[in-house]
Amino acid sequence: MNLSSSAPTPRSPGLVSRIGNFIDRTFQYWTIAPLVITLLLLVAYPSVQLLRMSVSEVDIVKGQTVWTFVGAKHLETALQDPVVPVAFKNTLVFVIAVVIIETILSLLISILVSRSHHLVGLYRTVLLIPLLVPPIAIGTMWRLMYDYNYGFINQALALIGIAGPTWTASPKLAMPSIILVDLWHWTSFMFLIILAGLESQPVELNEAARVDGATETQILRYITLPLLRPTLVTAVMLRTIFAFKVFDEIFLLTGGGPGTATEVISLYIYKVFSGQFRLGYASFLALALALIISVFVIFYRRLAQRTTA
Amino acid sequence: MNPRPLKKVKQGLLSTLSLLVVVSFLLTACGTTATTEAPAPTQAATEGSPATQAPATVEAPTATEEPKPLPAITILINESPWLAGFEALVNKYVEETGNPVNLNRTPFNGMLEKSRNAVQASESEFDILTLNEQWYMQFYADGLVTPIKEIKPSFELDPQIIEYEWATRWDPALGYSSQNGELYGLPINGNIMLFFYRKDLFEANGLAAPQTWADVEAAAQALKNDEMAGYVVRANPPNWEFQAFLASYGGNVIKLDEQTGEWEVNLNSPEALAALTTWLKLGRDYGPANYADNGQAEMIALMASGKIPQMVLVGASAPDFDNPEKSIVIGNVAAVPVPGSEAGMNATMSGIWVMGIPHNLPDERKQAALTFLEWALSKDAQLFYAQAGAIPVRQDVYEEMANDPKRGWWMKAMADSTPFIHAQPRLAETPQIIEVLDRRLKQALIAEITPEQALLEGAKEIHKILTDAGYKVKPLAD
Numbered sequence: 017m018n019l020s021s022s023a024p025t026p027r028s029p030g031l032v033s034r035i036g037n038f039i040d041r042t043f044q045y046w047t048i049a050p051l052v053i054t055l056l057l058l059v060a061y062p063s064v065q066l067l068r069m070s071v072s073e074v075d076i077v078k079g080q081t082v083w084t085f086v087g088a089k090h091l092e093t094a095l096q097d098p099v100v101p102v103a104f105k106n107t108l109v110f111v112i113a114v115v116i117i118e119t120i121l122s123l124l125i126s127i128l129v130s131r132s133h134h135l136v137g138l139y140r141t142v143l144l145i146p147l148l149v150p151p152i153a154i155g156t157m158w159r160l161m162y163d164y165n166y167g168f169i170n171q172a173l174a175l176i177g178i179a180g181p182t183w184t185a186s187p188k189l190a191m192p193s194i195i196l197v198d199l200w201h202w203t204s205f206m207f208l209i210i211l212a213g214l215e216s217q218p219v220e221l222n223e224a225a226r227v228d229g230a231t232e233t234q235i236l237r238y239i240t241l242p243l244l245r246p247t248l249v250t251a252v253m254l255r256t257i258f259a260f261k262v263f264d265e266i267f268l269l270t271g272g273g274p275g276t277a278t279e280v281i282s283l284y285i286y287k288v289f290s291g292q293f294r295l296g297y298a299s300f301l302a303l304a305l306a307l308i309i310s311v312f313v314i315f316y317r318r319l320a321q322r323t324t325a
Numbered sequence: 326m327n328p329r330p331l332k333k334v335k336q337g338l339l340s341t342l343s344l345l346v347v348v349s350f351l352l353t354a355c356g357t358t359a360t361t362e363a364p365a366p367t368q369a370a371t372e373g374s375p376a377t378q379a380p381a382t383v384e385a386p387t388a389t390e391e392p393k394p395l396p397a398i399t400i401l402i403n404e405s406p407w408l409a410g411f412e413a414l415v416n417k418y419v420e421e422t423g424n425p426v427n428l429n430r431t432p433f434n435g436m437l438e439k440s441r442n443a444v445q446a447s448e449s450e451f452d453i454l455t456l457n458e459q460w461y462m463q464f465y466a467d468g469l470v471t472p473i474k475e476i477k478p479s480f481e482l483d484p485q486i487i488e489y490e491w492a493t494r495w496d497p498a499l500g501y502s503s504q505n506g507e508l509y510g511l512p513i514n515g516n517i518m519l520f521f522y523r524k525d526l527f528e529a530n531g532l533a534a535p536q537t538w539a540d541v542e543a544a545a546q547a548l549k550n551d552e553m554a555g556y557v558v559r560a561n562p563p564n565w566e567f568q569a570f571l572a573s574y575g576g577n578v579i580k581l582d583e584q585t586g587e588w589e590v591n592l593n594s595p596e597a598l599a600a601l602t603t604w605l606k607l608g609r610d611y612g613p614a615n616y617a618d619n620g621q622a623e624m625i626a627l628m629a630s631g632k633i634p635q636m637v638l639v640g641a642s643a644p645d646f647d648n649p650e651k652s653i654v655i656g657n658v659a660a661v662p663v664p665g666s667e668a669g670m671n672a673t674m675s676g677i678w679v680m681g682i683p684h685n686l687p688d689e690r691k692q693a694a695l696t697f698l699e700w701a702l703s704k705d706a707q708l709f710y711a712q713a714g715a716i717p718v719r720q721d722v723y724e725e726m727a728n729d730p731k732r733g734w735w736m737k738a739m740a741d742s743t744p745f746i747h748a749q750p751r752l753a754e755t756p757q758i759i760e761v762l763d764r765r766l767k768q769a770l771i772a773e774i775t776p777e778q779a780l781l782e783g784a785k786e787i788h789k790i791l792t793d794a795g796y797k798v799k800p801l802a803d
Contacts, residue, residue, distance in 0.1 A: 076445055078468045078684060093793075098786070099764065164615035165623075165632065185560075185618030187771050271561060274617040275768040290437065292756040293463065 069299035090300035103281040111259040122206035130214040147204045155268025158197045187277040213247030253316035395693035397425035398452035410715025444469040449683035452694040465495035465509045466753040470681030473508040476691045485721045489675040490748035502751040510679035512718040518673045522635040524659035536668045545611035548634040555611030561620035564762040570600040572672035572747040573665040587797045593784035601776045643735035660738035671745040761786045
């Protein structure tokens with residue numbers, strides 16, 4: 017009698033069972049795979065196309081798109097293009113101005129609203145209104161308000177005997193006029209984020225500090241602002257990204273003028289792409305803008321990590 | 326770990342995924358249906374006004390009663406001051422022929438994008454594209470619209486139709502619009518510039534209608550006061566008006582030597598400097614305080630509100646000065662051809678719209694589109710078009726309309742301007758050239774750079790644009 021042959025041997029797992037185990041082990045990946053693949057395609061495909069276009073000339077001949085690889089030609093064109101440095105400089109001036117002013121303004125307003133015990137809902141609603149108005153309407157509205165002859169601002173100034181300036185026609189005033197419109201439009205965005213950050217702070221800390229004899233200024237300096245820092249970094253990062261992409265207001269208010277006083281890079285990309293139909297060069301400029309924004313995003317992320325640490 | 330909740334989660338996720346897949350399929354199916362439907366009925370349902378659709382009786386004719394109507398055509402048309410006139414023309418066509426027409430009315434800013442998208446599709450959704458002066462050469466050069474004689478070999482353009490320095494033609498060998506080029510587009514709106522002035526103020530001050538820029542300056546000096554500027558230049562964008570000044574001094578931005586096929590960039594010429602100096606002087610010294618910020622709409626408002634006594638503007642703005650809802654100077658505005666550097670050197674710039682038939686259409690649709698265009702350019706149709714407030718494109722119509730009690734005052738100026746029509750640069754690279762011109766002229770206007778710098782730097786940039794595009798270009802003059 018062969019004992020070994022009679023002993024019950026453990027059954028090797030069947031194919032179905034092995035597949036079942038495999039599915040069990042990897043189930044979570046399968047479930048999210050469609051979403052991940054879709055998102056990757058949605059992000060990756062346009063990015064690759066943008067990259068491809070930025071090193072190509074793209075023409076439409078007889079309805080067919082004709083791609084010609086040109087290597088670094090667009091970089092060379094950009095370096096010789098007299099508008100590019102002006103547009104980047106103006107963009108940077110605009111971004112720095114609006115991000116700093118809007119952060120300070122929205123921080124002040126948020127602190128005041130968060131400490132207010134009356135009409136908080138009303139303040140919030142009123143301050144939210146500019147964010148709800150479409151940029152196209154904002155541009156048109158301010159264009160009418162800034163109008164030298166018929167605008168509300170100059171007419172109001174005339175009532176008190178002041179001759180209003182040419183808000184959008186003066187090279188010195190055009191950019192500040194645009195920045196003012198942007199402050200009106202976007203401060204509420206920063207306000208909302210910062211207010212949310214303030215309202216999520218534990219009140220016990222403030223109360224404990226008060227019991228320990230801290231003044232309101234000390235509470236703000238040593239408790240509120242340090243706790244708010246991660247929120248502030250996020251808000252500033254988002255606002256910086258949006259500010260780099262400013263288009264509507266400038267397109268409607270000045271079209272980049274007078275001269276090149278308010279020419280920003282997004283507007284120039286639009287002109288190159290849509291007006292001149294230089295798809296390759298416009299893509300290169302768009303890629304350059306995306307890279308610059310990425311540098312800022314990396315900087316803010318590092319800042320956020322340091323803050324959290 | 327309890328496997329039951331995990332199993333439930335898996336089941337839930339699978340159900341959700343299945344649902345998503347089904348919804349995706351449904352959405353995809355709906356999308357496919359929408360895009361594969363014939364575009365014309367969709368247009369008719371969503372965009373065509375009842376007035377522009379064929380009458381009900383035309384839609385179901387019997388074979389023995391009347392000839393079968395042509396297929397419905399869809400025209401991409403810009404929303405502009407002359408749209409109402411064009412709509413009236415289309416209504417008349419539908420009424421007379423029974424051929425249905427749909428209009429896709431689009432603001433100026435979306436016209437180019439829609440046109441480009443249409444010619445890139447497997448079949449264009451539009452049967453006729455309305456192309457602006459600064460765009461159509463790209464469509465001609467790249468073969469995106471069909472040569473008219475390819476559709477109808479016997480087609481001959483009526484000599485009364487103004488060709489606006491061959492805006493209708495394209496010569497592939499030269500890469501330029503020239504008299505010997507092939508016919509690609511047909512004009513539909515004859516916008517050119519006119520010189521508008523307040524005849525009541527001129528008469529009161531003993532001034533005659535200006536014929537030269539010196540006359541214009543003298544009038545500006547005489548009429549400028551605290552309430553009224555003496556002249557206003559168009560600063561947004563400035564290139565069009567400046568080119569009229571330039572042509573009136575005998576200059577040009579670029580010029581083709583048809584013998585050698587070489588291009589000359591002449592923006593840094595003495596003629597250009599004289600033209601720019603005059604333009605800047607009139608704009609700065611006699612203009613309103615916001616002289617660097619006025620576009621067409623602002624200029625119309627200035628004239629209509631009595632704040633400016635004279636200006637150069639597109640002929641199509643004339644009806645605004647007779648509109649009691651807009652104007653306080655009704656009956657007091659007159660028009661003449663744009664003045665010159667000296668008498669007889671008048672120059673006006675073409676700023677017309679042409680209609681082109683996309684390359685990617687079946688022959689039946691191309692024929693239907695051309696049938697409409699031939700009808701629309703006939704003398705009777707153009708007379709009706711002019712009376713409906715649009716800008717015709719026939720010389721005989723302008724001459725006849727010169728006696729019209731309502732519109733004669735500016736139609737005569739249009740008729741008189743025909744010999745002085747000049748074309749803007751007409752190359753595939755024109756948008757780039759125009760961008761340079763606009764930027765440099767604006768910089769000169771606000772004194773960011775000197776006139777000499779503006780012209781020289783502009784000339785260098787245009788020279789580079791042409792050289793990079795592969796044209797033979799003569800070296801820049803010192």
